[in-house]
Amino acid sequence: MITYINILIESPEFLAQLLINGMLVGAIFALIAYGLALIWGVMDIINFAQGELVIFGGYLTYTLFYQFGLHPILTIPIVAIVLYGFGWAVYNTIIYRLLGQKDIFITILATFGLAILMQQLMQAVFGPDVVTANPELGMQVLFDGSIIIPNIQLISFLISLFVGAVLFIVMRYSRFGQAIRATAQNSRAARILGIDIDKVYANTFAINAALCGIGGSLVVMIWTIHPFVGLVYTFRSFMIVILTGLGNFVGIIFAGMGISAFENVTGFIIGAEFQAAVIFCLLVIILITRSIRARKKREYIE
Amino acid sequence: MINKILSTTVKALVLSGLMISPVAMADTISLGAAVSLSGKYSTAGNHTKKGYDLAVKYVNSMGGVSVGGKVYDLEIIYYDDESTPARGASLAERLILRDGVSFMLGPYSSGLTKAIAPVTEKHGVPMVEANGASRSLFNQGYKYMFAVLSTSEQYLQEAVNQIAEKAGKPASEITVALAIENDPFSQDIRAGVIDDVKRHGMQIVIDDKLPRDLSDMTSTLVKVKALKPDLLVLSGHSKGAALVVRQMNDLGVHVKMLAMTHCESAKLDDKEKFGNLADYALCAAQWAPTVTSEGLTFGTASNYTQIFVDEYGYTPPYQAAESTAAVLVMADALSRAGSLDKDAVRDALAATDMSTFYGKVKFSEAGNNIAKPMLLRQLIDGKYYVVAPANVAETDLVYPRP
Numbered sequence: 001m002i003t004y005i006n007i008l009i010e011s012p013e014f015l016a017q018l019l020i021n022g023m024l025v026g027a028i029f030a031l032i033a034y035g036l037a038l039i040w041g042v043m044d045i046i047n048f049a050q051g052e053l054v055i056f057g058g059y060l061t062y063t064l065f066y067q068f069g070l071h072p073i074l075t076i077p078i079v080a081i082v083l084y085g086f087g088w089a090v091y092n093t094i095i096y097r098l099l100g101q102k103d104i105f106i107t108i109l110a111t112f113g114l115a116i117l118m119q120q121l122m123q124a125v126f127g128p129d130v131v132t133a134n135p136e137l138g139m140q141v142l143f144d145g146s147i148i149i150p151n152i153q154l155i156s157f158l159i160s161l162f163v164g165a166v167l168f169i170v171m172r173y174s175r176f177g178q179a180i181r182a183t184a185q186n187s188r189a190a191r192i193l194g195i196d197i198d199k200v201y202a203n204t205f206a207i208n209a210a211l212c213g214i215g216g217s218l219v220v221m222i223w224t225i226h227p228f229v230g231l232v233y234t235f236r237s238f239m240i241v242i243l244t245g246l247g248n249f250v251g252i253i254f255a256g257m258g259i260s261a262f263e264n265v266t267g268f269i270i271g272a273e274f275q276a277a278v279i280f281c282l283l284v285i286i287l288i289t290r291s292i293r294a295r296k297k298r299e300y301i302e
Numbered sequence: 303m304i305n306k307i308l309s310t311t312v313k314a315l316v317l318s319g320l321m322i323s324p325v326a327m328a329d330t331i332s333l334g335a336a337v338s339l340s341g342k343y344s345t346a347g348n349h350t351k352k353g354y355d356l357a358v359k360y361v362n363s364m365g366g367v368s369v370g371g372k373v374y375d376l377e378i379i380y381y382d383d384e385s386t387p388a389r390g391a392s393l394a395e396r397l398i399l400r401d402g403v404s405f406m407l408g409p410y411s412s413g414l415t416k417a418i419a420p421v422t423e424k425h426g427v428p429m430v431e432a433n434g435a436s437r438s439l440f441n442q443g444y445k446y447m448f449a450v451l452s453t454s455e456q457y458l459q460e461a462v463n464q465i466a467e468k469a470g471k472p473a474s475e476i477t478v479a480l481a482i483e484n485d486p487f488s489q490d491i492r493a494g495v496i497d498d499v500k501r502h503g504m505q506i507v508i509d510d511k512l513p514r515d516l517s518d519m520t521s522t523l524v525k526v527k528a529l530k531p532d533l534l535v536l537s538g539h540s541k542g543a544a545l546v547v548r549q550m551n552d553l554g555v556h557v558k559m560l561a562m563t564h565c566e567s568a569k570l571d572d573k574e575k576f577g578n579l580a581d582y583a584l585c586a587a588q589w590a591p592t593v594t595s596e597g598l599t600f601g602t603a604s605n606y607t608q609i610f611v612d613e614y615g616y617t618p619p620y621q622a623a624e625s626t627a628a629v630l631v632m633a634d635a636l637s638r639a640g641s642l643d644k645d646a647v648r649d650a651l652a653a654t655d656m657s658t659f660y661g662k663v664k665f666s667e668a669g670n671n672i673a674k675p676m677l678l679r680q681l682i683d684g685k686y687y688v689v690a691p692a693n694v695a696e697t698d699l700v701y702p703r704p
Contacts, residue, residue: 004525007528007529014524017527018524021520021524021553066574120340123340123341123344124340127345128342128343129345129540129568129569130540130541130544131544131575132544132548132576134548134575134576134579139554141554145554148552148553148554150553222552223517223518223545223548224541224544224545224548226540226541229515229541231515232517263521264520264521264524265521266521267521268524271510271511272510272513272519272521272522273511273513275513276513
């Protein structure tokens with residue numbers, strides 16, 4: 001362990017490599033986490049099938065790439081549209097039944113069930129093999145090859161930021177965004193004021209699915225996917241949202257990038273097997289400090 | 303309480319009734335097999351089933367199995383274990399108690415074999431398995447389980463010997479990096495590699511245990527880049543194999559020798575998917591179509607390959623070949639036992655000493671095959687070439703990896 005710390009001190013280029021890689025791919029996780037926060041905030045639903053939506057998006061990119069010869073980057077808009085439709089359909093068959101459930105376990109069970117269903121269906125349709133869609137875009141070589149940044153990571157970072165910015169503007173300035181925010185604040189008041197909140201909910205869930213799909217397209221271009229790896233992405237987005245809270249858009253981006261960079265460095269120093277453990281410890285510490293701070297306020301919340 | 307007793311009695315009656323029926327049936331011997339036809343092992347599970355089916359077809363077409371002067375056909379009763387150990391165990395129970403099979407063939411994967419072996423052991427049902435290589439299967443004192451394949455700790459030991467030979471420097475200066483998944487099977491491989499690394503006196507500079515839900519290897523690979531080991535040993539099922547070749551390229555990581563498992567199931571030889579990214583990687587294999595072993599039923603390994611290709615339209619992966627071999631071993635033991643008594647067949651299995659297209663088969667006390675070596679193949683331009691051990695090598699190992 002000390003050897004590894006020494007390497008990072010003596011050759012800071014490796015530290016830079018770990019941080020840069022982490023931050024670039026962290027933006028993708030931020031995108032997925034933003035979708036989770038959105039439906040959590042608006043509909044009070046924690047979606048445990050988040051990762052499966054990501055993997056589904058990845059498989060679509062993979063299929064369009066190999067079956068139809070489309071460049072993986074160009075599949076992103078198609079995947080977003082298909083996943084939007086898919087999200088709409090899932091809302092109208094499953095998710096709407098969960099609205100207003102007092103018991104949080106029902107939502108968790110239902111979305112977890114959806115996750116298992118999607119895993120098995122994806123395995124039946126796309127097969128159990130590990131797949132990747134290599135866009136072969138080359139890389140940036142800095143400092144004589146001691147830092148190498150794959151172009152696909154740069155591009156996916158920019159795409160994530162772009163999608164995030166568009167979403168930010170839509171949420172803040174458009175009528176539709178206002179309707180979503182109004183519903184999140186007080187759904188009853190929103191309904192009285194003439195907002196069709198069923199439509200808002202359906203759209204919100206569909207937007208989340210589209211975000212996951214875009215994330216999945218990027219994931220399959222950078223790493224590999226198989227039908228059963230979705231939970232990684234669910235947990236990671238869940239963790240980011242816990243760290244930052246709902247409705248904190250900029251916070252989510254920084255948390256997404258920070259967690260991934262931190263994870264890379266801890267993996268380097270104490271080994272890949274503890275990478276996840278360290279992150280979860282961090283999460284526990286944050287939750288404890290937060291609850292201590294909240295206790296000082298002494299408020300009664302129903 | 304009374305209900306419970308009643309239901310047990312009824313169950314016992316029903317079960318004993320069912321157990322009699324297969325014996326009364328015509329001249330076939332039923333072998334039971336729970337194989338993963340769905341779930342995460344379904345690709346390999348289907349290879350296993352095809353291997354079994356082909357063997358049964360050929361054994362039957364060549365006159366079946368003669369047991370004590372009477373000729374029987376073989377048949378296999380299959381169930382889908384859905385790649386879950388608990389399901390596998392209950393299906394084994396069902397095969398033995400409800401379907402009344404007296405002999406079993408193994409499932410796919412060490413995990414499933416581990417779940418099924420206690421059941422077959424309890425009922426004294428001999429099982430020949432072909433896809434459970436974990437070392438931990440062979441230190442339980444199982445008496446009725448026999449495995450035709452090489453055990454997992456042997457998977458990558460040959461790579462360590464190769465680097466010792468090729469590195470061109472004293473062993474104490476050779477550095478080795480390990481990135482091996484944190485599951486029992488992969489950790490067996492790690493134990494074997496570490497044994498040999500220590501025997502040669504090499505240094506281990508990285509020893510990462512990859513998480514089961516591996517999705518990103520950046521931290522491990524940057525470490526490899528920083529420490530420049532001579533040999534990188536990687537084992538993380540097909541996802542690990544696919545991920546490492548993608549990310550090594552993306553991060554500009556280079557090692558002189560890369561030794562892996564699961565190249566076949568990750569389809570690294572598929573140039574459409576991986577291009578030449580995986581070139582010159584060394585891959586552990588139980589069997590290859592080019593080995594020079596032969597046996598009675600299928601002739602040589604290349605003969606078997608031809609028959610398999612004609613039947614199923616693709617080159618048999620080693621999972622199919624070893625499964626076929628398991629059926630051949632079972633058929634051989636049945637005919638030598640001279641009766642369908644489970645214990646007689648078990649003793650015949652223990653005394654197995656035969657040659658097949660898959661290699662020689664001879665079991666140790668623990669039930670693993672000690673007569674067949676593990677192969678190391680190098681992937682060159684989308685094709686695998688056996689490079690070690692020396693007596694079966696097709697070409698010389700290319701070192702260092704260009």
